Amino acid sequence: GIQVEQSPPDLILQEGANSTLRCNFSxxxxxxxxxxxxPWGQLINLFYxxxxxxxxxxxxxxxxxxxxxxxxxxxxxxTTDSGVYFCAVGGAAGNKLTFGGGTRVxxxx
Amino acid sequence: xxxxSQHPSWVICKSGTSVKIECRSLDFQATTMFWYRQFPKQSLxxxxxxxxxxxxTYEQGVEKDKxxxxxxxxxxxxLTVTSAHPEDxxxxxxxxxxxxxxxxxxxxxxxxxxx
Numbered sequence: 617g618i619q620v621e622q623s624p625p626d627l628i629l630q631e632g633a634n635s636t637l638r639c640n641f642s643x644x645x646x647x648x649x650x651x652x653x654x655p656w657g658q659l660i661n662l663f664y665x666x667x668x669x670x671x672x673x674x675x676x677x678x679x680x681x682x683x684x685x686x687x688x689x690x691x692x693x694x695t696t697d698s699g700v701y702f703c704a705v706g707g708a709a710g711n712k713l714t715f716g717g718g719t720r721v722x723x724x725x
Numbered sequence: 726x727x728x729x730s731q732h733p734s735w736v737i738c739k740s741g742t743s744v745k746i747e748c749r750s751l752d753f754q755a756t757t758m759f760w761y762r763q764f765p766k767q768s769l770x771x772x773x774x775x776x777x778x779x780x781x782t783y784e785q786g787v788e789k790d791k792x793x794x795x796x797x798x799x800x801x802x803x804l805t806v807t808s809a810h811p812e813d814x815x816x817x818x819x820x821x822x823x824x825x826x827x828x829x830x831x832x833x834x835x836x837x838x839x840x
Contacts, residue, residue, distance in 0.1 A: 647827050657763075657816055657834040664828035702768065706829075712759055713820075713829060715769045 618643045622703055622716035629693045629723045637688040637719045639703030647706035647713065648679055650688050652699050659702070662688070693723045726752050729821055731832035738809055739840055746804045746835045748819030754799035755821035759829070760792075763816040775802040809839040 619642040629635055639648075650662040663670050663677040665686065670677055674693075679686040690697055700720050704713040728751040738744050748758055756777045761769040773794055774782040781794035791813075793805040802821075806813050818834040 647829075649828055651831075657818070657836070659818070659831040661828065661830065666827070704769075712771050712774055714771070715761075717768050 618645065618705055618707065618714045620703060620705055620714050620716035622701075622719050624719060625717065627719055627721045629690075629697075629721065631693060631695060631723055631725050633693050633723075634689070634691045635693060635721070637690070637701055637703075637721075639686040639688070639705075639716055641684050641686075641703075641705045643684070643707070645681065645684075645705040645707060647704075647711065648686055649704050649713065650677055650686070651702045651704065652697075653702060653718075654699055662701075690721075693721075695723045695725055697721060698723045727823055727826070727830045728752055729819065729830050729832040731817075731819060731835050733835060734833065735836040735838075737838045737840065740810050741808055744806045744809055744837060746806075746817055746819075746837075748802045748804070748821070748832055750800045750821045750823075750830075753821075753823040755802075756799060756824065758796060758802040758819055758821040760794065760802075760804050761818045761820070763818060763834075769818060772804075806837065809837070811839045813837065814839045 621640045648666045651659040667681045674691045676689045700718045703716040706713045732747045758775040760772045763769045775796040777796045796802045820829040820831045822829045
């Protein structure tokens with residue numbers, strides 16, 4: 617099956633700092649999603665981005681499918697950005713997802 | 726749109742009892758739903774794929790007789806943990822996607838504690 621690796625596993629930021637989270641995957645994918653898991657466990661959809669670049673406020677993401685990686689950028693981080701960020705990939709749209717190990721982010725005031 | 730709900734949000738049960746968790750797509754129909762399990766400080770692991778009107782497909786290592794899945798309608802899938810034991814305590818999350826839409830939407834999860 618597809619292998620998904622996220623880095624770094626942990627990230628501590630000072631409020632206002634920028635950061636980049638990385639997701640590497642081992643095979644071609646048709647589905648790639650980034651999530652933020654809040655303290656109550658809810659997965660919040662950030663981006664559906666099997667290829668290309670998207671931006672939503674202070675967050676943006678880029679997937680280079682041919683090189684099998686995706687990046688999530690957080691700019692001007694805020695304490696509310698703390699939590700775990702997951703990358704998940706799938707071989708076909710609407711098909712099952714394989715999750716990476718996550719990046720645990722802590723933004724300090 | 727594309728809201729997925731789960732019930733209950735949390736449940737505490739005694740060892741040996743069975744627990745049923747419901748997953749509903751509230752504003753779309755889903756022929757396929759997925760069930761994941763997440764242990765503390767770990768990632769999500771896919772347990773099974775739930776198919777409306779047919780048997781579920783279980784991932785390797787997941788006991789199908791332990792985790793019974795029923796996809797009775799296009800908006801409802803249920804996961805029953807039979808004869809639950811403390812090692813089954815976990816966070817269970819379901820997901821679904823509308824037909825023709827690539828991304829999946831996740832329910833809020835159900836936290837199961839078996840005493």
